[in-house]
Amino acid sequence: MIELQNVCRTFTVGDQQVAALRDINLRLDAGEYISIMGPSGSGKSTMLNMLGLLDRPSSGTYLLDGGNVSDLNDEQQARVRREKIGFVFQSFHLVPRLTAAQNVELPMILAGIPGEERKARVNVLMQNYGLSDRADHKPDQLSGGQRQRVAIARATVMNPTVLLADEPTGNLDRNTGWEVLKLLEGLLQQGITLVVVTHDGEIGARAQRQIHMLDGRVVSDESTQNDPK
Amino acid sequence: MKLADILQFASGSLRGSPTRTLLMMLAMSIGVAAVVVLTALGEGARRYVVDQFSSLGTNLVIVLPGRTETAGIGPGLMSGQTPRDITLEDAQALLRSRAIKRIAPLTIGSASLSRGALNREVVVLGSTSDLLEVRHMSIGIGKFLPAGDIHESASVCVLGNQMKQELFGNEQAVGQWVRLGDRRFRVIGVLASQGESMGMRTDELVIVPVASSHQLFNTTGLFRVLIEAKNRDFIEQTKHDAEEIMSQRHSGEKDVTVITQDAVLATFDRILTALTMAVGGIAAISLAVAGVLIMNVMLIAVAQRVKEIGLLKALGAPGKQIRYLFFAEAALLSGIGSVAGLLLGYTGSFVIGKVYPMLPVSPPWWAVLAATLTALGTGVLFSVWPARRAAKLDPVAALAGK
Numbered sequence: 001m002i003e004l005q006n007v008c009r010t011f012t013v014g015d016q017q018v019a020a021l022r023d024i025n026l027r028l029d030a031g032e033y034i035s036i037m038g039p040s041g042s043g044k045s046t047m048l049n050m051l052g053l054l055d056r057p058s059s060g061t062y063l064l065d066g067g068n069v070s071d072l073n074d075e076q077q078a079r080v081r082r083e084k085i086g087f088v089f090q091s092f093h094l095v096p097r098l099t100a101a102q103n104v105e106l107p108m109i110l111a112g113i114p115g116e117e118r119k120a121r122v123n124v125l126m127q128n129y130g131l132s133d134r135a136d137h138k139p140d141q142l143s144g145g146q147r148q149r150v151a152i153a154r155a156t157v158m159n160p161t162v163l164l165a166d167e168p169t170g171n172l173d174r175n176t177g178w179e180v181l182k183l184l185e186g187l188l189q190q191g192i193t194l195v196v197v198t199h200d201g202e203i204g205a206r207a208q209r210q211i212h213m214l215d216g217r218v219v220s221d222e223s224t225q226n227d228p229k
Numbered sequence: 230m231k232l233a234d235i236l237q238f239a240s241g242s243l244r245g246s247p248t249r250t251l252l253m254m255l256a257m258s259i260g261v262a263a264v265v266v267l268t269a270l271g272e273g274a275r276r277y278v279v280d281q282f283s284s285l286g287t288n289l290v291i292v293l294p295g296r297t298e299t300a301g302i303g304p305g306l307m308s309g310q311t312p313r314d315i316t317l318e319d320a321q322a323l324l325r326s327r328a329i330k331r332i333a334p335l336t337i338g339s340a341s342l343s344r345g346a347l348n349r350e351v352v353v354l355g356s357t358s359d360l361l362e363v364r365h366m367s368i369g370i371g372k373f374l375p376a377g378d379i380h381e382s383a384s385v386c387v388l389g390n391q392m393k394q395e396l397f398g399n400e401q402a403v404g405q406w407v408r409l410g411d412r413r414f415r416v417i418g419v420l421a422s423q424g425e426s427m428g429m430r431t432d433e434l435v436i437v438p439v440a441s442s443h444q445l446f447n448t449t450g451l452f453r454v455l456i457e458a459k460n461r462d463f464i465e466q467t468k469h470d471a472e473e474i475m476s477q478r479h480s481g482e483k484d485v486t487v488i489t490q491d492a493v494l495a496t497f498d499r500i501l502t503a504l505t506m507a508v509g510g511i512a513a514i515s516l517a518v519a520g521v522l523i524m525n526v527m528l529i530a531v532a533q534r535v536k537e538i539g540l541l542k543a544l545g546a547p548g549k550q551i552r553y554l555f556f557a558e559a560a561l562l563s564g565i566g567s568v569a570g571l572l573l574g575y576t577g578s579f580v581i582g583k584v585y586p587m588l589p590v591s592p593p594w595w596a597v598l599a600a601t602l603t604a605l606g607t608g609v610l611f612s613v614w615p616a617r618r619a620a621k622l623d624p625v626a627a628l629a630g631k
């Protein structure tokens with residue numbers, strides 16, 4: 001489904017070149033549950049942004065369903081993000097002036113989905129994630145766990161094929177973190193591909209496929225017999 | 230993304246920072262209001278002048294003695310003569326022209342007017358019954374000068390409204406006798422109050438038959454002959470005929486000046502329209518200033534909302550859509566700002582109209598249109614750069630708030 005071939009990403013800081021990703025070769029298949037671990041600065045976030053088309057390789061190729069993504073223009077790439085990819089961030093990234101329901105609705109507004117359908121889909125999701133009574137609350141009136149649940153609802157409202165989560169539990173206490181993780185893992189039943197970047201070995205160990213990174217390289221890529229479902 | 234959604238999202242972001250939004254709209258609306266009020270004033274001045282001219286009479290052509298020439302030496306000077314008077318016969322001869330509807334000869338002088346112990350120096354006009362029509366005067370009480378033989382020096386007079394008040398107060402004036410110079414006149418009418426028109430206060434006049442005024446001032450010439458052309462299309466013909474008839478009667482010499490009111494009016498009209506446009510243009514500069522303000526504020530908005538823009542991109546908004554969102558914000562700002570400005574401007578014009586009732590203040594449609602379009606135009610134009618800047622943000626850096 002997604003394939004990275006010899007992907008490098010270097011940042012230019014002043015007159016220095018910082019290599020965030022070095023020669024990455026990776027294949028993600030539909031329905032996989034993948035965790036990416038590694039020390040700080042090892043390139044995990046850069047990798048996730050690359051997978052989510054928020055960043056472009058400095059060299060190498062990104063193949064999506066067999067096609068080269070660098071052939072797509074800005075609008076086509078945006079469309080892929082809109083329809084196939086969901087993001088969950090460590091710091092939630094909710095729009096503060098919008099209510100929980102409006103935040104969930106946002107991707108559908110961008111996609112031009114009619115109002116009634118938007119409302120219906122938001123209602124279903126808010127109910128599934130136990131947020132019905134918080135629908136009209138602004139993000140600053142919600143707890144961390146509730147905010148992350150709103151963010152997950154927003155990331156899944158367009159029924160993406162891939163969900164990319166960058167330390168989704170990083171800003172939450174242990175219990176809330178586990179709840180959020182359970183929610184994400186529940187999506188696997190719908191056949192979603194879940195990629196979770198984490199510092200927490202215990203969380204990372206739950207994935208069937210565990211990738212370790214160091215200094216911009218994939219140092220190990222192991223599959224286990226875990227069945228979190 | 231649908232247009233309605235774009236507008237709703239944009240208005241949501243505007244409501245998100247109400248102080249900034251209100252200040253921007255204020256700047257925009259003051260600009261629009263300035264254009265509206267200033268052009269309304271200019272237009273009011275123009276109409277005032279036009280009205281003043283038409284209150285003098287319509288299709289008016291005026292004959293005055295002497296040649297006012299701007300270049301060369303006139304024939305009068307060549308032969309060393311002073312210009313010949315225009316006589317009553319000259320005036321009557323003008324009626325030969327088929328273009329002319331009626332004429333009113335005019336003399337002017339001053340004399341002392343008295344009734345009993347009351348005494349006052351007044352301006353005396355000598356004319357005929359047609360003056361009433363030609364000069365658009367209206368009679369309040371009694372009658373105007375009688376029609377009939379132009380040479381008959383009847384001892385009757387018509388008083389201006391204020392003259393009547395000064396001499397008679399609330400008493401009946403018509404039928405009473407007054408003394409003008411060394412001669413007694415019977416009051417046959419009082420003019421309706423007209424106020425000032427082109428510097429001549431008709432309220433303070435005394436009007437007598439032209440022949441009587443000739444006797445009163447011991448002259449034979451006329452100060453002016455007022456001619457009313459049949460209609461607007463006959464004005465040039467009238468002017469031509471008047472010149473021809475007068476020169477025939479003055480043995481071929483062109484020693485009178487014929488002016489048309491239209492020519493004077495057209496000049497004033499042009500000058501005042503140009504003035505109105507200039508003032509409106511200056512006011513429009515404030516709109517450009519408001520445009521720069523909008524740009525400034527939009528740039529701040531882009532900087533403040535970097536994370537939001539990054540998020541929108543991550544959620545699948547292409548650069549084009551982000552650009553539209555910022556355009557929509559600017560368009561809403563300037564749109565609502567101009568509507569408020571129009572309201573403000575019209576209210577202002579209305580108030581000025583109430584304070585100066587003689588000035589017919591009303592904003593010209595072209596200025597209102599131009600102000601609104603300029604406001605919308607500058608708003609959107611000056612948001613091009615901020616919007617492009619937002620659209621070009623790198624999503625990863627934007628999400629990180631960099």
Ligand SMILES: Nc1ncnc2c1ncn2[C@@H]1O[C@H](COP(=O)(O)OP(=O)(O)OP(=O)(O)O)[C@@H](O)[C@H]1O
Nearest residue numbers: 011013018019020039040041042043044045046047
């Ligand atoms: N925009 C940038 N400009 C310059 N260097 C960058 C940029 N983004 C990332 N880097 C560098 O790339 C490397 C990888 O960064 P990345 O954010 O992917 O690490 P990470 O594994 O996610 O770390 P952490 O666990 O702290 O989030 C780091 O050395 C970082 O300094």
Ligand SMILES: [Mg+2]
Nearest residue numbers: 044045046166
């Ligand atoms: Mg990171």
